[in-house]
């Protein structure tokens with residue numbers, strides 16, 4: 001029987017190492033049977049590890065340490081001291097989804113982060129330019145959006161921009177389908193089909209209902225790791241519980257006034273699903289800033305259009321021969337999509353400038369501007 005991540009693990013207190021002593025993992029060879037490793041999304045052969053070390057996956061991160069899963073059970077582990085060095089790039093620290101080498105001991109230590117096959121990140125909230133890892137080694141990102149007041153195509157585009165370069169595929173899931181009639185649902189699906197890149201799968205479901213959520217089964221096959229992202233209240237933990245077949249994650253009512261959630265989930269958690277996939281539930285994100293790395297390929301068709309403008313440096317204002325203006329006037333380019341194209345390009349370029357400044361050791365050009373937009377509402 002597989003030990004799973006408990007719904008609300010006890011918050012650790014600093015210096016409370018007693019827990020760790022109690023949870024020292026035996027260097028358990030059985031836990032390294034391929035079947036057990038597949039349960040935590042590991043593919044292929046066991047990597048060569050020195051004796052006394054075992055392969056595990058970071059299932060959760062708390063202020064005072066990590067929870068890792070070895071395919072059979074979860075236990076607490078501390079990062080090796082080198083991960084705590086102040087000048088270390090935070091991206092090199094263990095993150096939820098990472099496969100890690102753990103050295104048995106009291107407490108066990110994460111001594112190595114194995115190469116990542118994908119990384120989903122955003123720019124961290126706040127004034128300083130920093131990147132934050134949302135999850136690693138994921139194959140699929142489920143962008144969950146309520147069909148209620150949460151529905152916002154511009155925010156979905158923003159998610160797609162972040163997912164594009166991560167190495168994972170995107171899947172858009174519209175929750176709360178049970179609360180809206182077929183016409184409303186069709187209108188939402190139609191709007192997204194017109195706005196999102198061709199081939200982006202979109203499904204509308206009742207996240208509370210296993211039968212309804214079963215449309216996701218073909219994506220969540222054994223060995224796949226999926227991360228759930230979306231605003232607070234979208235139903236990420238509700239869907240997690242439905243896919244698990246039991247209520248492991250806490251869920252919270254949304255506010256009646258605007259359908260917003262109350263930030264019930266506060267930590268990312270990786271959970272093996274009964275069907276063989278792994279799912280990462282995440283806290284609702286208030287801000288979803290681009291990192292500066294985005295290629296913004298989701299707007300490739302608009303780039304193509306812009307390439308047809310008469311002037312190479314066309315600003316798509318009142319220049320003669322502007323192909324973008326012509327497409328807007330002809331109703332062939334959605335004005336909302338065009339606005340989001342410009343907004344995300346401007347933001348991406350500003351983030352590149354900030355990153356370059358930071359690498360030069362200079363002042364962060366945006367830092368004094370108190371850049372505190374909230375992207376929850378675009």
Ligand SMILES: Nc1nc2c(ncn2[C@@H]2O[C@H](COP(=O)(O)OP(=O)(O)OP(=O)(O)O)[C@@H](O)[C@H]2O)c(=O)[nH]1
Pocket residue numbers: 175176177178179205206207208230231232233234235236237238239250251252253254261262263264265266282283284285
């Ligand atoms: N009717 C209906 N209610 C849903 C659905 N999905 C979620 N809910 C409700 O929406 C509320 C918020 O759900 P949560 O699962 O807590 O949302 P979350 O995305 O995990 O939110 P955070 O943890 O705050 O980020 C709960 O009251 C759920 O019961 C759905 O498809 N239909």
Ligand SMILES: [Mg+2]
Pocket residue numbers: 236237238249250251264265282283284
């Ligand atoms: Mg939640």
Ligand SMILES: [Zn+2]
Pocket residue numbers: 306309310314315316317319321322323324325
């Ligand atoms: Zn133009």
